[in-house]
Amino acid sequence: MHNRWMIVVAGGLLAVLETSCKTTDCGDGTIERGGTCVPAEEVVGNAMCGPFTELAGDQCVPMFPPTECDPGSTTADTDPATGVTTCIGTGTSAGCGGAFACPAPAAGRQTICGQLYDFETSTRFQGASPTGAQCPTTPTADGPCALGIRAYDAVEFATNPATAVPRTTAAVYIDDCGRYRVPDIEPGTSPFIGLGIDDALPANRGPAGVTNVVGVATPKVVDTSTREFEAFIVKMSTTTQWQTSGGPSIAAGYYAMVFRAASTGMGAKPGVTVVNQAMGPIMANDFYFTPAQTTRQTVDVAQNATGANGTALVAGAALAHGGYSGVGGLPAECKWSGHPGVTLAGIVFIQVLRPVNQTGMTCPL
Amino acid sequence: MVATGGCVDGFRGSNLQLDLSRATPAQASPGATPGPTQLPANAHFTLYAIQSADDRDRLFEVERFEIHPIVDLASPCFIDVGEHVRFSGLHVSQFAAQVAIDTGIPDYRNPPPEATEQQKIDAATAAQRMANIAALGGGTGIKVVTSVSEGGYPAVAADCTSAGIPPATCTDEDANARRLAACQGAWTADPTLWEGTDRVLTAPLAGTTFGLVDGTNPINLAPVGGAQLFVDEDLTGMDAFAIYWQLDGTDGPGTLLLYGTPHGPTRGVVHVELTSPANPSLTADLAIFADLGQDEVTF
Numbered sequence: 001m002h003n004r005w006m007i008v009v010a011g012g013l014l015a016v017l018e019t020s021c022k023t024t025d026c027g028d029g030t031i032e033r034g035g036t037c038v039p040a041e042e043v044v045g046n047a048m049c050g051p052f053t054e055l056a057g058d059q060c061v062p063m064f065p066p067t068e069c070d071p072g073s074t075t076a077d078t079d080p081a082t083g084v085t086t087c088i089g090t091g092t093s094a095g096c097g098g099a100f101a102c103p104a105p106a107a108g109r110q111t112i113c114g115q116l117y118d119f120e121t122s123t124r125f126q127g128a129s130p131t132g133a134q135c136p137t138t139p140t141a142d143g144p145c146a147l148g149i150r151a152y153d154a155v156e157f158a159t160n161p162a163t164a165v166p167r168t169t170a171a172v173y174i175d176d177c178g179r180y181r182v183p184d185i186e187p188g189t190s191p192f193i194g195l196g197i198d199d200a201l202p203a204n205r206g207p208a209g210v211t212n213v214v215g216v217a218t219p220k221v222v223d224t225s226t227r228e229f230e231a232f233i234v235k236m237s238t239t240t241q242w243q244t245s246g247g248p249s250i251a252a253g254y255y256a257m258v259f260r261a262a263s264t265g266m267g268a269k270p271g272v273t274v275v276n277q278a279m280g281p282i283m284a285n286d287f288y289f290t291p292a293q294t295t296r297q298t299v300d301v302a303q304n305a306t307g308a309n310g311t312a313l314v315a316g317a318a319l320a321h322g323g324y325s326g327v328g329g330l331p332a333e334c335k336w337s338g339h340p341g342v343t344l345a346g347i348v349f350i351q352v353l354r355p356v357n358q359t360g361m362t363c364p365l
Numbered sequence: 366m367v368a369t370g371g372c373v374d375g376f377r378g379s380n381l382q383l384d385l386s387r388a389t390p391a392q393a394s395p396g397a398t399p400g401p402t403q404l405p406a407n408a409h410f411t412l413y414a415i416q417s418a419d420d421r422d423r424l425f426e427v428e429r430f431e432i433h434p435i436v437d438l439a440s441p442c443f444i445d446v447g448e449h450v451r452f453s454g455l456h457v458s459q460f461a462a463q464v465a466i467d468t469g470i471p472d473y474r475n476p477p478p479e480a481t482e483q484q485k486i487d488a489a490t491a492a493q494r495m496a497n498i499a500a501l502g503g504g505t506g507i508k509v510v511t512s513v514s515e516g517g518y519p520a521v522a523a524d525c526t527s528a529g530i531p532p533a534t535c536t537d538e539d540a541n542a543r544r545l546a547a548c549q550g551a552w553t554a555d556p557t558l559w560e561g562t563d564r565v566l567t568a569p570l571a572g573t574t575f576g577l578v579d580g581t582n583p584i585n586l587a588p589v590g591g592a593q594l595f596v597d598e599d600l601t602g603m604d605a606f607a608i609y610w611q612l613d614g615t616d617g618p619g620t621l622l623l624y625g626t627p628h629g630p631t632r633g634v635v636h637v638e639l640t641s642p643a644n645p646s647l648t649a650d651l652a653i654f655a656d657l658g659q660d661e662v663t664f
């Protein structure tokens with residue numbers, strides 16, 4: 001019994017000694033800083049906050065989201081520039097000219113939306129009499145509803161397409177206007193996300209069916225919707241024309257570079273020569289089209305710069321060679337954007353290049 | 366028993382573990398116009414702890430920091446420093462060019478026949494270093510949480526012989542030595558002035574690196590991120606936390622970037638998820654080990 005009392009007393013004494021270390025206990029409106037209670041640097045009244053807002057720091061912020069779209073008939077689309085959310089109808093009444101929603105992705109994901117184009121003619125790739133209706137589950141024989149789109153880690157795919165695994169996404173949406181949406185792409189480790197476009201039916205994949213295998217890539221920007229991103233189909237008849245007019249064959253593959261005249265818009269830029277950012281000109285491996293041709297049908301091996309279609313085909317491109325860009329056709333304040341490129345058997349990789357600021361200057365285009 | 370029961374008056378502040386999402390804006394190079402995802406160079410971030418009452422919020426300034434790309438080719442003092450470097454004081458933008466002159470190999474893919482194996486290795490390594498620097502400082506490169514400085518560097522000279530920091534393109538030994546002296550002088554005069562390097566990502570040339578913004582190392586594609594701060598404040602019982610950015614030398618908290626309220630402490634650790642009221646992709650996670658003098662678990 002005596003020992004038990006000794007333990008109780010010792011424990012109590014220790015508890016008193018432990019608690020006695022904290023000698024400062026600051027009241028409301030102060031904080032302990034270096035052992036001293038100090039007042040706040042800023043005091044903000046909340047009297048200014050209106051209904052349905054609350055004070056966050058020194059600002060009144062909404063307590064609820066500004067817009068709730070009816071999920072049964074609309075899709076929420078938030079403009080990244082203005083923050084305005086619009087509920088875009090999922091019906092077909094607006095046709096192909098109507099707005100196409102590109103909603104914000106789930107956390108840590110990226111959504112990519114845009115329009116499919118026929119690379120030969122630069123026209124929108126649409127079905128016959130399109131209405132804006134979502135493609136049926138069973139692929140059609142032609143038109144955009146014959147296609148499938150998969151997302152990849154672009155570098156992983158370019159390094160070894162045979163082993164690259166498609167990234168997880170929500171359900172891909174394609175309509176008969178050729179508009180597409182690849183939602184909630186789980187990004188890979190590389191800085192780029194690639195989209196692979198091919199026929200949906202396994203029997204038609206590769207050169208058969210509507211298109212060869214086409215790849216496009218865009219920077220990985222998680223938690224963001226990438227809008228109006230151009231995707232393409234390239235028919236086998238198109239690549240056959242390239243080969244018969246002197247270009248490489250689809251068997252070896254193509255890295256197609258499309259030089260646009262300005263930072264926005266679809267205008268093509270003639271007079272541009274492809275350069276590799278490490279090797280300089282690659283005169284044995286770049287091919288251009290007939291100068292006056294606005295479509296992409298006939299390679300002219302005598303040309304050493306882009307013609308009216310602003311397009312070059314590159315053979316033998318590799319990630320190990322560094323980035324590809326262009327020279328020519330720009331004022332001194334501008335240079336061409338640079339991008340990694342690769343040529344892989346049976347695949348047409350397409351890259352759109354635009355003028356960007358020359359170092360220390362502002363490009364007016 | 367009295368000796369073992371005596372208390373040690375330990376550090377009464379807090380430890381903060383801050384994970385800023387990759388959308389967090391970094392600051393532009395001094396003198397450059399900020400891009401759409403950048404803040405001005407002469408700005409800083411401030412973390413506030415907030416006590417909320419019925420009629421008012423009280424903001425306590427906890428810590429200031431800056432966020433920079435890990436390398437900045439536009440900085441006049443992005444130089445090679447130390448006994449082990451090949452060209453001490455050389456601006457790093459000129460490294461490959463100097464190695465090319467040194468080795469006689471202007472293009473490492475096409476070395477002259479008389480080049481030695483070591484010269485070929487040096488030329489190829491220099492080219493790879495420049496590619497790495499471009500990636501590290503590019504749009505998808507690494508962003509660093511750093512110490513705060515309102516100072517800067519002396520003006521860059523008009524040419525290689527005038528007073529001031531020699532321009533980056535001046536590569537002779539005298540220019541390199543004067544650049545090295547001027548930069549080291551600036552760093553000594555202002556120990557918080559931050560300058561990064563590609564050589565050791567967590568050991569800057571000057572200033573303090575608190576950690577990295579969440580992201581990916583573009584060289585090896587490894588995930589990076591996480592910053593740590595020790596602060597003097599006991600952050601027990603705070604109602605909210607916020608991060609603002611503000612121009613240097615300006616009064617007031619500035620522009621609210623992130624705001625969040627804490628979850629209840631778990632084993633003494635307070636967790637705060639901060640989000641931007643304007644941009645849902647701009648987020649941060651903050652773990653707070655408050656009042657380290659009372660910590661019996663972690664430190």
